[in-house]
Amino acid sequence: MQPNLKSTLLDEVQQLFHRHGVRALSEDQIITSLSISPATFYEMFQDKNDLVDQAARHDLERQKREHAAMFAKAGSPVERILLLLQHGIKELRNIPGTLYSEIQQDHPQTWAMMLDHLATYSYPQIHNLLNDGILQKQFRSDINIELVTKIILEQVNLLLNADIFPPSRYNLSEVFRSIYLYYIRGICTDEGFKLVAAHFSKA
Template identity: 40%
Template sequence: MMIPETILERLHEVFRSEGIERNSEEELMQQLRISEGEYRQLFANRADMVQKVVLHDLSLQEARDDERIRYAKNPVEKIILLLQHGIQDLKMVNPAFIIDLQLHYPQVWEMVLQHLESYNHDLDLRIVNEGVVQGYFRKDINLQLVAKIIIEQFNMVINPNIFPPERYNLGEVFRSVYLYYVRGLCTDKGAKLAEEYFAKNNI
């Protein structure tokens, strides 16, 4: 039998590409090549399976975030990297995955939203505060409010009802929202770095 982490990651790949509800539990077992007995050892029911898959992925996301900002040269680059990669990750997700979570697994979806409000908020807050201390971000900004606005802007950018992908290029939306907002938070030293990063990475 595959190790549980591998099963969770394989299931997440299926959900990301096809949505959650497209496959029955039996079809998922066939894709994983595990028996029903092995499946039942891991998951009490379908809802339990979805929750464990999402929890595991949230944990992996935190590890990916740590890796992404480890070699960033400054807090300005850190905040842009997190936002940029977050949107790139979501571009790879079938919208059916999010819709299925919202419609069929509201408790799991609420867990995702709480993670966004706690982990992502605290991470953004820490990086912006680091930038203030190092002189990249202005000292007169409200740290809590800035962290909240960054999250809400992210939700806006990825909302297909606000920016339908057939009408708007997500990269251009990202640039239009975050280049000007992040630059507005910056001191002259930080603003120069933000503009250079956006220009160098063509975003």
């Protein structure tokens, strides 16, 4: 099997999930949409649950690479956090509003992996950006970094809670913007706020 075949298929699967959601697609429908044989499918994936898990892991690795590319272009912690926010909004615009709730309900192992990603990747990332921002006098020195980091991450759970923000009623990207952009402005110093304003003037 070609080493890039699985990667290509996982990219294609992610696009299928973004168009149709996870729940609506059966294994047979996925196999047909990927134009592969059942034998090829089961050589790489145990079942649909395993496919969902591998696709989610593959997508998180993609996001890590994109974060690294973004950070290479941005020097200040404030701008890096804003780029993360914009990246998150872009990601949300490309997926069905019910995707996360379907994974949470139907694929708890994958959901647990995604929460672990938040704890082991997103938490240190945000914590370090906040700390750097304080050292560079872009974020207020009186903020509790541990608490603010936890609040930012808990706001992710709030945003993705379909009971609080049902996708049929709320646009997730707008919820994302309303939760985060005002919060980040609130923890900025005057210098940090100027960077925020300059960033949006270039957008």
